[in-house]
Amino acid sequence: MYRDFANFIHMNKDILLGKWMEQMKEQADPAILQVTSDILYEDTSREFVDLIVANVLGTPDGSFSEKLDDFAQKVVHLGWSVHFVTRGLRTFGLLVYSEMKRQNLFIASKEKADEDIYYHFENWLSSMYGVVVNAYADSWERTVSVQKTALQELSAPLLPIFDGISVMPLIGTIDTERAKLIMENLLIGVVRNRSDVVLIDITGVPIVDTMVAHHIIQASDAVRLVGCQAMLVGIRPEIAQTIVNLGIELDQVITTSTMKKGMEKALEMTNREIVEKEE
Structure with a gap:
């Protein structure tokens, strides 16, 4: 079931990306949009979608962890809060689920079957939460540690x-x-x-x-x-x-x-x- 979500995202990436970016811009803090150009915002969002797919399907060279770390460092440096990142993931997940239902890709002859599908969807979304939030937290801690060291060096110069x-x-x-x-x-x-x-x-x-x-x-x-x-x-x-x-x-x-x-x-x-x- 997880691969079904990932394959659907991969096949409909441009459509999903356009709708997702439109929804996120409506929810975004104006300060984020002010310091992020439209091109950079789109490139970062596209990278985010690629990572979601790669988390399930994997990458040909096995570099998923490295790409996830690079992405986490980028959004931290852009000033994107963890709340904005997780909300983006949640919004994207619900968008995927809604689009798959709209295209009748879920065969649910019984109410229980539909509940099972949503249960799998929630598990998939929860696993993505853990991966993305942990990477963001690690990158944030490294950034804060570097900044703290720099501030300490500047706080008592001789x-x-x-x-x-x-x-x-x-x-x-x-x-x-x-x-x-x-x-x-x-x-x-x-x-x-x-x-x-x-x-x-x-x-x-x-x-x-x-x-x-x-x-x-x-x-x-x-x-x-x-x-x-x-x-x-x-x-x-x-x-x-x-x-x-x-x-x-x-x-x-x-x-x-x-x-x-x-x-x-x-x-x-x-x-x-x-x-x-x-x-």
Whole structure:
């Protein structure tokens, strides 16, 4: 029975595809249609139909799993939600069933026979759900993992500015996981860049509480052990008031209100200064 569904789809692919795309465009999120051209939308939909057929009939080269993974990655990158994909599968399945009934391809002399046919149809649709959703979920997890790694690398970059001077600009909230990354990047970076001074810029950090200050002090102590002086720059008035009210001790950390003042101090500590060039 499953092969009957697959063969019918294969023989009537263009007709089914046209009706299916028309129905799905009516249900699609406008954001999906805005980022997907008509040609890409049609090609992706056609690929989806081919995979449905291949799941039952197989592929000549046995590459169904590889093609399914490629398709899943494509729809994830296009921003198609799992809800839209599964709804598309459901819509397509019902369309196939309706078309087969309309063409009198089901011989049902008794009510029980018709129920059996629908039972087989539901089993076929359920098996397709499992295959497609699992592939989508795996591709989504891989994508999220890659993006998470990329964001972590960008969340605590250490930038060499001058010989012996590096800067770590921090933006956003600092939690325990990110604090560990800051510590690792600082230690690895100052050794690799042979930094004498590292400026930790917290201008973009909205809140500095006891935990954040504790992590900054730990990071400063750690880099000092490898021969580098840490400097905390971007101390805004409200941050200074918070630090004082919390009773946080920053005696071992040089602090400045702006990156400009911090850079001037860092150059002074490395026996350099900025001078105006004479015309």
